[in-house]
Amino acid sequence: MSDDLDIDLDDIQRRMDGAMASLKMEFASLRTGRASASMLDAIQADAYGQMTPINQLGTVNVPEPRMVTINVWDKGMINKVEKAIRESGLGINPVVDGPIIRLPIPELNEERRRELTRVAAQYAEHARVAIRNVRRDGMDQIKKAKAAGMSEDDQKMWSEEVQTLTDKAIASVDKALEAKQQEIMQV
Structure with a gap:
């Protein structure tokens, strides 16, 4: 050579x-019926005038196989994060519980x-x-x-x-x- x-x-x-x-x-990023923090990677919320990934607005955890929680750091951003998840097309209905947003993952x-x-x-x-x-x-x-x-x-x-x-x-x-x-x- x-x-x-x-x-x-x-x-x-x-x-x-x-x-x-x-x-x-x-x-x-594909939802498989199991909870995964990476399923939220593509979702962005309007934060302080610019689109920001959700994982930069709060702590994303997977406490159970069918549950994702987001502990939003800025209380004023909770509604915007919730709205972004609803409009994302994931088919998940977020539940706001104080500073925490719970995402129950339904069966496919x-x-x-x-x-x-x-x-x-x-x-x-x-x-x-x-x-x-x-x-x-x-x-x-x-x-x-x-x-x-x-x-x-x-x-x-x-x-x-x-x-x-x-x-x-x-x-x-x-x-x-x-x-x-x-x-x-x-x-």
Whole structure:
């Protein structure tokens, strides 16, 4: 192997890992019938004239498997946080109890579970597309290196390396999707 070639497998691996990390964050935001503090990550409330994530307005806890509590630090923000949760589309009805907002997590019905598995599959497909785009960039690097004088043996070896990384990343996405779908469908 020549040291002067521009094929950076570490960069390709890092970018594929980034797609997987993004997928895991999207999966964490899916409601599965169990309480999770991460389900509130995308919700923002109007605080002091700007949109602020709820986890920056209070302490988010999961005291029970079907309950999330938010201890809002500024008492004047309680109604705004409650309104943001109601309007978020999570399908959760917040209950205000003094400075604490309780979020009882209802059971998911079969139809909603199937809908969530389809959403999870869409997230996984976006991750696969991102990984394939990284693969394409890697193959383009190899073509440029071939034009600059890389031997066909080296080109084949690098192509196989990039394909191996891609196959591992896609398998990882498929495994994560299967686990998430099982978690969603679990009653």
